[in-house]
Amino acid sequence: MKKITAICGVLFLWAAGWAQSYVPEKNNKAIMVPNVAPVKAYAFNLSNVRLLNSPFKKAMQLDSAYLMLLKPDRLLYRFYKNAGLPVKDSIYGGWESEGLSGHTMGHYLSAISMMYVATGNNEFKKRSDYIVNELERCEQARKTGYIGAIPNEDSIFDKVAKGEIKSGGFDLNGGWSPWYTVHKVMAGLCDAYLYTNNKRALQLVTRMADWTYNTVNHLPDSLRLKMLNCEYGGMNDVLANIYAITGNKKYLNLSYKFYDEFVMGQLAKQKDPLPGKHSNTNVPKAIGSARQYELTGNKSDSTIAAFFWHTMVNHHSYVIGGNSNYEYCGKPDSLSERLSDATCETCNTYNMLKLTRHLFAYKPSAEYMDYYERALYNHILASQNPENGMMTYFVPLRMGTQKQFSDSFHTFTCCVGSGIENHSKWQLVRKFVYPFCTKMERSWFDYFTANKFPGQRYDTFLNTNGN
Template sequence: MTVPSAHVPLGAVRLSPGLFENRRLLNTGYLGSLTVPNLLQNFYVEAGIGDQSWHLRVAEGPGPHDGRDRHWGWETPGGLLRGHFLGHWMSAAAREVATGANPALAPALDAVLAGLQRCQRENGGEWVFAIPPRFLERVAAGLPTWAPQYALHKTFMGLVDVYRDLGDRRALAIADAAAAWFDRWSEGFTPEQFADILDAETGGMLEVWADLLEITGDDRYRRLLDRYWRSRLFDPLLDGVDVLTNMHANTTIPEVLGAARAFEVTGDERWRRVVENYWRLAVIERGTFCTGGQTSGEIWTPPFEFAARRGEKTQEHCTVYNMIRLADVLFRWTGEIGYLDYIERNLYNGILAQQNPRTGMVAYFLPLEGGAHKHWGTPTDDFWCCHGTLVQAHSRHSGLIYYDQPDGAVVVAQLIASRLELEGFAVTVELRETAVRVGPDANAARAGSRHRPDSWGVVITTEATEARRLRVRIPEWVDGPAIAQVGDGRQEVAPGFLEIDVDAGTTVIELTLPSRLAVVPIPDEPSTVAFLDGPVVLAGLVDHEVALTGTLPERASELLVPDNERQWGEWLRGYRTRRQQRSIRFRPVYEITDEAFTMYFPIADAEGEQ
């Protein structure tokens, strides 16, 4: 049965100390370290604003110290995607301010908006971007130009998010004036000519037009929605035809997110069918790597054919982030729990795994070859596309934990340490005995825990002024029935939703989620497997692909035992191999920084036969 859901209000959720809050803090510290002049550097250059010292520094180029003073990489003046990062920064900063998590970013955000207003005035009142209109003329002429609409969309996106999250009408006015240019420009082409233009990566332009239509009601945006229907992708999807294999993934995911917003704003069912068929073809009938992610060299793999696609450029971060967004959309439409399980797998093994736990920087790809290394970006020298999605992703963890449903129920969608506060109702989620503190005394173990627990302990506390229904996701990775203890009552719960009607006052729900090592084979090479501990992929600390011996692939989890399990007040999640010629230690992939690692292992019998 379809049970639509909605996000809870911004500011109603705060992360509690723990893994996700630690990563958010790394990210928000980075947001605050970037200066307004550097964020606006390319917008000022395009508008003819700046001082001579800046132009001299550009001529010198980046050096050992210049990277700290200016932005380089994809943000280097003259770069074809210059200016793209500012939109991501605005979106992330607005969310941090709106949720109350980091109000200190508000002055910088205010200064950025003032700078963009000035650029728009200097450019004649409409154009506000860091690249020139000439780039779009080249696309229209069929000349090679690297994705100008992708770059332009980021500025639109940031402005729209600032307006939606903070209600700042300056941001809306800038976006609305800039959209007038696009309405005028796009009406000058035949449908076939514009179809050619749409084939040159438009990013999330369709989503922006839908957002602005909802905000303003202006028919200009309805016209733009119709023009940005990408017929060469959407028409086959409407017919259920798989056109994704070897297609650039993150060209299409933002377009489908735009289709989702178009459906939500217009109610036109053809947009919804595009979205639903895309998910079916991209995920259900294609499969994923063990991490939950996909793509090799930024393109979709053939359905369930992964063995030949493992390399140094698998799982692009942008695709992980945008597919999480798509799963969030589909859960809100349907209430189906599988989308939440998908989000969880990708949060741990994509969003967290591709953020450096020490520096907060991003890995563009998560390599799946044997003996891989994560290649980390730097604060000011790279500014890849994934650099932008990184700062957005870690500002939005709180938005994926709780949802409202029409019957008044609150969904606990992700088991992330946090607190929800609504009028008359509050929920606190606390994790226990899963690599977190286990008691007030950091040197004391919980009674009975001689070794690392083989279950996740979760405590959910509600405070209500009247009775309320709670739906708690019991993850698909739970091994056997979960145990829910409410007062003296105890019940077993299968994966799915635990439904509890909580009374007025305080209710404490203690969940025990049994977990075991799971083995996930490559579909087209089933003797090669990865290991998962709950939703978390384990990475072997080995600099090449090595076969493990002594059992069948489906029983390969028998080859791993807990390793270095205890540290002060924490249970650690490491493992090591046993009965192997060479011992290999395993750690959660999201903890890996600069070590060589391998995630897939061939399994051979005692004689070495695979």
């Protein structure tokens, strides 16, 4: 038993040396601001997890191959263009060549940074470094702190800064959900810092946060709230994370500029705002509130995150753990009336698993993990084509229908972006289970796993670390 304790000690020491989690171990030097809300369950760092043969390992291998197939220069196409720099290759198809271009690059940077840690393959680190260097060239050419690939982005955000705001569900001054794409780029840079220790990435994302401050901080509430009528992704989440990393409270205060009354205000009052609303516009807001609660202890943020989760899971989710029909939530508790070819957008569950992980970290209950398991196996694993690693936008639940998978280069959508992240971050359930175990049970678990998997103890069952 002493030998086992020693092995655990080494592993925990190793874990503490890596900067890899948004709910970090104590003494993680990459996170300046400790959590105020007490964290009771931590995930293992990805570097401590190596998969044994399993559907998860297969999913990760297929995803790795696809990530290698994609070319960073093609994902960077409009970043170069918008910075006035020469392009190096052609642009990809689908939403990458439309109004949402750049969001895939953000997801890609997150995915390869996590895949580097999860697999130890240095090619992912090289690619992550290359992209950060190229984004730095773009940033230096633009000189505003901003980096982006959205068509007409300068005009869109200049108008916002001047208080000229026209905004609807997916439109902000003629742009397609521009804050959504800004969030993905910033999250990718945060992940490049946290998972590959790239300090340039941190500098770049901090400058983007400063640019965000200059663009929105002075807006009066009436205009700010008008702007937030347009989908804004997880801007509150990434800004709270930048506060946690830098210790600069300016970014925490800024994260609350992305607080809307019509969804978050309702959730704070424990009223269900979801019927008729676009589902995936709203899940990231709850993730941001969960992160804000962890960093501030603000009870209202906790209420928003937990009430959202219970409302979505218990009243708007299908049997596989997914939600939405044609991307929208409907009347609660009447899902049998909405079975179609377009149920369960996969991004929504990618985000619901992130939210679940946050909630479980400070309230480790079986209810959260039961949902996690259900959605992970029945939606996330099922969203990948087991032959070629391509992804589904929807998992259709209408009888007699079939899944439609993405094409490698021509049909980029949001669910391809979140899809390439899904299989790059498998984590371990063991440490999550620990709070419920007696000392004797833990010892037996250690003994069993050490003997069954000598030198490779960490079979894996969970993902969802990361941003």
